[in-house]
Amino acid sequence: MRAVVIGAGIVGLTSGIALRRSGIDVVVHEHAPEIRAAGAGLGLWANALSVFDELGIGEQVRAIGKPSEMYFHDPAGRLLDTPEFGAEDHQYLLVHRAKLTDLLADTVGRDNIRLATGFQSYDEHDDHVTVRFTDGTSEDADVLVGADGAYSAVRAQLVPGFPAQEHAGHQVWRAVIPATGFTVPENRLILGYNRCRGGYVRTYDGHVYWLLNQFDSPPLTGTRKQQALERVVHLQEEGQDSLLADLIAATPEEQILQNQIMLVPPLPHWVSGRVVLAGDSAHAMSPHITAGATLGIEDAALLGHLLAPGADVPAALARYQAIQIPRYEHVAELSAAVEHAPTPEEFARHYAAFSHWMISQQPQRPEMHPEKHTVQA
Structure with missing residues (x-):
């Protein structure tokens, strides 16, 4: 089985690693002439770290991060305590985006990344998808993963009329x-x-x-x-x-x-028979919950679990959508509660409620295939 991933950001690269670990031949296409990270610091919650542990790079990720805590204070310096939640609901790892991106690119394997090849369009068939690029080339694959962010060109074709x-x-x-x-x-x-x-x-x-x-x-x-x-x-x-x-x-x-x-508005669907959206291309949300990357990493892990050589691709993608769309409907509700909290005290409490839910209610995934092993760059 062959997969084409559009976008060499954190979610696209993690998708490439997860799919390779499932035994799938993967190529990641990036429209930019180099791999570069937009942004500065990035918080990774426990559920993202468990994905990286599963992919065999957890310790390397921790080596470029610093354990941190998400507690809030008011302008006078007073701690806004949330005694109904445990310390684990406040703990995350702060990493530098560029360093994480480099690590993920090395793990995918630089030879599996095609730079300066922007996505143009795709043609979907019963048994494959043909992906066309802005440099005039094309590629056939069993599945196309659109991990190209909030302004996703893949989403524009798959779900027209839903721009960022x-x-x-x-x-x-x-x-x-x-x-x-x-x-x-x-x-x-x-x-x-x-x-x-x-x-x-x-x-x-x-x-x-x-x-x-x-x-x-x-x-x-x-x-x-x-x-x-x-x-x-x-x-x-x-x-x-x-x-x-x-x-x-x-x-x-x-x-x-x-x-x-x-933001990306709620989408009626994330998949077709052989095309799927992951990360911000499917669900870009406000960063006030500082969990967009973590949630997108979960998308990548789920695709790695559902897809494998010989898998029924349309059935696997339908299962992915059935799991993730309801999950993100609830994420949106929790995010809105944080944003519209009328007082700092309620903001802090709603935020802790969100992180507690996110860490403790991870998406159900099939058991790992026994033949899977750590990806080597």
Whole structure:
């Protein structure tokens, strides 16, 4: 069996690893001329780490990450406690996106990745799918995996009329900088006023990752740094010193990432007979729940379990959809409860409820095939 994966991001590469481990011949196509990660820090929850353990690279992933905790404070520095949830519901691993992407690409095998070959279209047949690329080439496969993100070209053909849309007024700023010159005694995530939240976490290599976001943001003016500094005041009490403000001020303008958050609306279907969506191409959501990558990694793992040489591809993809669409309907409900929590205390409680559910209610997967083994790059 042969699979074509579109997109060499975290979910696309993890899909390639999972499918290879199932004994499937995989080629990953990426429209960019090089593999590059968009973004800075990335949180991986326990369910993502269990996938990487299963794929034989868990220790390598942990080696490029730093154990962190998702607890929130108010602007006065008070901990917003959630005593009904355990410590495990707050624990995650913070990794650098670029380092994780490189590790996954090495594990897939660089020879199995085709760069500068953007997806153009596909033709689906009873027994195969023909995939056409922007460089004029084409390839036949048993299954096509669209892991090409919120602006997915595969989704545009599979589910026309469902483009990515703005999460109106939701803006985010973030960066990773050296911690030189700063004392960062602990990680701190703050729920502030005017629908702002933000904070900073220490990375494994002596850097610090800071972020700030705002729901219902007014129109943006000024530079990215000015925009962030205008909002950081909502995360501190009047007259209080702010390490987050100092970190923002010390960040070179060109290192600050700023994005309008985009969402993928609920889709009527994720699959056809031989085409399937995974990750943000199927369910891009607001990053205020900081679980998009973890949930997409679960998609990849499930495809690896359901597909194997000799499998009934349409039946396997139908099973994938039957498991995942209801799961993401519930994810959307939990995410909305966090976003629309009327107080910081309720935000913290709803967030812990989401992470508890996500970690404890992982998708049911068939047993691993006994012949599977760790992928070697």
